[in-house]
Amino acid sequence: MNFFKTFKFDTWVKPYIKQYKGLLITALILGLFTSFCAAALMFTSGYTIDKAATHPVNILLIYVPILLTRAFGIGRPVFKYVERLKSHNWVLRVTSDLRTRLYKTLESDASFFNEHHKAGDIMGLLSEDISHLQNLYLRTVFPTVISYLLTIIGSIALGIFNPSFGFFVFLLLFIEVFLVPLLSVTIESARRAYQKEVKSDLYVQLTDNILGVDDWVISGRKADFKNLTTENIHNLDQSKNKSKAFRRNRDFGLQIIFAAIAICFLIFTNLTMTHNQAQANFVAAVVLAIFPLSDTIIPVSQGFEEWPVYKDSINRLNTIKPIPNTLPKQVELKPNNFKSISINNITFEYDSDSPILIKNFSQQIQKGEKLALLGPSGIGKTTILQLILGDLSPQQGQIQINDLDISQVQEKRDQLFSVLNQKPFLFNTTLMNNVRLGNETKSNIEVKKAIERVGLKDLVESLPDKYNTVVGENGSRFSGGEQERIALARILLQDAPVVLLDEPTVGLDPITENDLLETFFDVLHNKTIIWVTHHLQGISHVDHVVFMNSEKIEMEGSPKELYKSNQHFQELYRMDQGL
Structure with missing residues (x-):
């Protein structure tokens, strides 16, 4: 039976x-x-x-x-x-x-x-x-x-x-x-x-x-x-x-x-x-x-x-059922035509028992702007990135890229967004293959150029197999900072106008973190960046800071303005610098 x-x-x-x-x-x-x-x-x-x-x-x-x-x-x-x-x-x-x-x-x-x-x-x-x-x-x-x-x-x-x-x-x-x-x-x-x-x-x-x-x-x-x-x-x-x-x-x-x-x-x-x-x-x-x-x-x-x-x-x-496609009619937005991202009064929570609740959150992010999202762990910073990508949908409000709802550009969103997170996955194949994942149509010269731009050329060329070095399981051949640079080289090849950084330097020592942030904002100077971070290291690289707590946006503005006018920001900055 x-x-x-x-x-x-x-x-x-x-x-x-x-x-x-x-x-x-x-x-x-x-x-x-x-x-x-x-x-x-x-x-x-x-x-x-x-x-x-x-x-x-x-x-x-x-x-x-x-x-x-x-x-x-x-x-x-x-x-x-x-x-x-x-x-x-x-x-x-x-x-x-x-x-x-x-x-x-x-x-x-x-x-x-x-x-x-x-x-x-x-x-x-x-x-x-x-x-x-x-x-x-x-x-x-x-x-x-x-x-x-x-x-x-x-x-x-x-x-x-x-x-x-x-x-x-x-x-x-x-x-x-x-x-x-x-x-x-x-x-x-x-x-x-x-x-x-x-x-x-x-x-x-x-x-x-x-x-x-x-x-x-x-x-x-x-x-x-x-x-x-x-x-x-x-x-x-x-x-x-x-x-x-x-x-x-x-x-x-x-x-x-x-x-x-x-x-x-x-x-x-x-x-x-x-x-x-x-x-x-x-x-x-x-x-x-x-x-x-x-x-x-x-x-x-x-x-x-x-x-x-x-x-x-x-x-x-x-028990595994295909998810019905509920996306609206898709529109192709050329990367060169990107102008802005509008986050309009979005509200989101996973369920009634979830500690994460984003309520009436709004931001206007223009092309080329560098935005930092700060706040305690577990308040929804990474969730906001998922909402911007279209992986999640807000219960209220809307997220638009130019004048299009984010759900209208999902089929080719890889042309618009790149993501670098805390632990980029590296496959157990050569360095060239790992970097080329960003854009498989790129030539060997272009891949090597991307590796050079992220500061790995000298290291790679000192290795016995050079660019054909096998990175090992999950990138074990390289250190944490080097893994992030390899992932950054992928992003350079992908060449999307918007880059989402989800705490990519977490767990690194201060010197490595500072060097890596310098590299990020140097090679991505012409990109729109939304950076989720948990502290103020490298905050001077961004144009706008949004500090969130569990209920609302506690403070926002440019780093210079906040340092001059906001006592809480000054305290956080001094604590972060060990002053």
Whole structure:
């Protein structure tokens, strides 16, 4: 019931079964032929041996069985290879479509998913869940369908020969392919849920321990640090050992049932096929033919056992729905035609429980102006940048670029806005490739020029691989300040008229921060800049300062004016400078 309930409203698995049904049916038929050849190989081998043992007068009497043995011996690996080829081709086509669909679904509104899903959830969707669906077909669906077909076909074939014996064998096979797998999924479902819960707790504990290791050491509680996860690890190991023991016992039981089938065949054939020598030659052949079928039937239980993992992935994928496109008719605004950004009495909050509330916020930002947004953490400075980009929409008010609503320029907003945040992501490829992400049409000379403008030329040319230096995972080859300069070089290549800086110097030492700010405002002197910052370092580079608190704009004006006339600004400035 749970199986059919999972697929009742499914839109991620069923459509692709129908789309590629021809290839799917071919793979299943080839799987049947593989099992048939395996059984036929043993049958003809047994018959040939029996027939040869009766001293035939003419070798031609066993020539045909010899040829069939060779044919089935060749046919089994050939059909198996082609079946694997077709089944994996089918699965890879389906998963390729699934990954493309998932990417488009996530890409259609990345900010929505970032708001409603944790990063780990998205990574799980992209990697684990699609892989689980791939394994669902290869390890559960294909083996199960083929084993069911073999059970039905074999039982019918025996039933035609002897109805009572055919029904008896069907019951034994029914235990193998249905009852035991059902028992497996029932027992292991609860056990795997428990293991998942223990793992989750273990991950939380390990994360807390690693991040707080210094405090454990300083407090002299090294033993407690080592023993904190011991209980969870012990419980997890115990549960896994129970799963292993259950699988061993289950597979042994399945082998016993299969041995019982073989004994039944042996008894049946001796009772019904020993009336003369010609019939007796088939006794060993018939019994031997059933043994290869165990390789097809016994793995069904393992596939069923993994169903809870696949079910979770299917359910999670089916919660992902594409975001409807509610954008108005799009207008192309040329970067050279940019004139101003108008923020008109916007009000925004994420929900009633959110501490962030932006109320009646307004600003007029002209082309080439440098604006700094200051204030305590958590009052919505970064949210304002997201509103300006169009990632979020205000509940009240409007944001315009020139005379257009910001929602009207979303399709090509990358031509209008560049963003540099606290931790720019650098890919594990060459420096040239990382910088060229800003504009892939730029030449090598232009990329190197951008790197030079941000002050990295001497450093880069001192490296063994120079501009082809691999930056490492997430830019680990370079320091924090150097990573920001690489990201700035991207922005120079992108050449958008508006640059949004979201605390790009946070976490850097004062000297590096000051040098970096000098570089930012030097190379971006002809750009419109909206800079979110938490202190006044480098504030002299901007034209206008807006200091926000949790309720309203507390003060605004040029840095010089505020320093002359606003006592609070003077105090903040002196504190920031250590005066």
